[in-house]
Amino acid sequence: MKILVTGGAGFVGSHLCQKLLAQGNEVICLDNFQTSSKENIQNLLTNPKFTFILHDVTVPLEIKVDQIYNLACPASPIHYQLDPVKTVKTSVLGAINMLELAKNNQAQILQASTSEVYGDPHIHPQTETYWGNVNCLGLRACYDEGKRCAETLFFDYHRQFKVAIRVIRIFNTYGPQMAENDGRVVSNFIIQALKNEPLTIFGQGNQTRSFQYIDDLIAGMTKMMDNDQDFIGPVNLGNPTEFTIKELAELVLKLIPQSASQIVYQPLPEDDPRQRRPDIALAQKKLNWVPQIKLEDGLKATIEYFKEKLKKH
Ligand code: NAD
Ligand code: UDP
Helix, strand or coil, rough: EEEEEECCHHHHHHHHHHHHHHHHCCCCCCCCCCCCCCHHHHHHHCCCCEEEEEEECCCCCCCCCEEEEECCCCCCHHHCCCCCCHHHHHHHHHHHHHHHHHHHCCCEEEEEEEEEHCCCCCCCCCCCCCCEEEECCCCCCCHHHHHHHHHHHHHHHHHHHHHCCEEEECEEEECCCCCCCCCCCCHHHHHHHCCCEEEEEEECCCCCCCCEEHHHHHHHHHHHHHCCCCCCCCCCEECEEECCHHHHHHHHHHHHCCCCCEEEEEEECCCCCCCCCCCHHHHHHHHHHCCCCCHHHHHHHHHHHHHHHHCCC
């Protein structure tokens, strides 16, 4: 099968390209390197079944493909807020361009949506039937509303043009191949602890997140694309074990005992969701999927990755 992965050089995309190649597929990786570099796909470039296209998803594309995974979009708050207008364009124009490509090829297309569509949620844990609580005027809206509009486009292309869609809502995911300057909490804490710098907790640290290891996400994502019951979603993919940010900081310090880092408290960013935990009953029922990797084990693997990376740099 010929599979296009947009955002394929990023954290999630590079793991996905690797898995799809290992399954024997031909993979076309599209990226503009806005939040990534060649480093994550360097080892794939010599594979004859792997092609890289330097392209921006906001620009239409005409190629032959059987499946599309649409991942292109900055995912970390510091990156998506740097050029918010571009973030909206990437989500919305990117979705239109990739849905047109799917329509013209009669290809199946999966959208990497996000738990951010739930905003600062009023129901807990979040089920797919919850419509969310997003401030459409806030600093996070370029990402949240961009992703919500992309979901709308996916469902309208499905109803109007019969495009074979799949929509997943990804909850906080971490692991090797996150960029050093990514800015999300897991990579920040690990890098800070390895460099003996203060761990920066925003707010009091009592806000919660549920952290999913990358291998669990990739397993759920490919299961969703390949499910043959025409289950289109949206479906939550995340780890339902919830931690406060303070607990995460303490766990990172416990796993890097040689670190001299202390915890410091900084202001909480605007509209930062107070709690986040997926209800994964739907994924369990429809995809027979549950995450396997405990936070402590996933953190150990991620710490090893960043140790090596910091040594090299
Ligand atoms: P990432 O920033 O590592 O990867 C995103 C990739 O998209 C990068 O390689 C970037 O260069 C590329 N990109 C950005 N704008 C582009 C454009 N206009 N044209 C072409 N390429 C572009 O982030 P990630 O964590 O790998 O996230 C991948 C996808 O999964 C994103 O769509 C994100 O919204 C979604 N997601 C991720 C998480 C998570 O916790 N990792 C959670 C929810 C949703
Ligand atoms: N956060 C933090 N310190 C950091 C980075 C993030 O305390 O150095 C907090 C952030 O305010 C949020 C949580 O950790 O409450 C998760 O942030 P992240 O950027 O990883 O993802 P998101 O907010 O999109 O879930």
